[in-house]
Amino acid sequence: MQKIAVCVSGGGTNLxxxxxxxxxxxxxNTEIAVVISNKENAYALERASKAGIPARCISPKSYESRDSFADAMLDTLEEYNVDLVVLAGYLVIVPARMIExxxxxxxxxxxxxxPAHCGMGYYGLKVHESVLAMGNKVTGATVHFVDEKADHGPILLQKAVEVQEGDTPEILQRRVMEQAEWKILPKAIDLIGAGKVTVKDGIAHISE
Incomplete structure (x- = not known):
């Protein structure tokens, strides 16, 4: 049974x-062992509590240094015997020691x-604003393994979504969530739990 921690910052729709x-x-073959948020008023924590899942607020602002914050995160992950960490709308740079x-x-x-519309500064509606500003006809969502760079690391799953005439960032955001994010994130977790994912030379491979 794979135990996962889900890290969130907001409402928790992906959670x-x-x-x-x-x-x-x-x-x-998966249990949500703990939900962690950097914001104590994140609705995601309430979602976790309603589902009977342990919920913790661990905010970088509560610690004197990034090292102390990293210690708190690592201690919590160890406490709950976490196998896989899932960042689901988590707007915090993950400490290097945790990634290691x-x-x-x-x-x-x-x-x-x-690699389109990603990296530092690309989060939430800003991503969809960028897609519309560029006049893209297709966008989508990506599940990837996390490394030291923002929105980088081996790509596990992607799903395309059509950009429609008259879209606003809010409308596009909702369509991407419904048609892509909410489909490929559960699938990725399931594949990893089934032992079907390997990473070699920086590329993620999925076995049948």
């Missing part, structure tokens, strides 16, 4: 998708087709 997918068997310890065991969902 809810994961909770529901574990509950209905879409994600197999959980090498190829941290995944992130990003609301574009990486």
């Amino acid at each position: 809810q998708t994961i909770i529901d997918a574990v509950s209905d068997g879409t994600i197999r 310890k959980y090498h190829n065991r941290i995944i992130n969902i990003h609301p574009s087709l990486i």
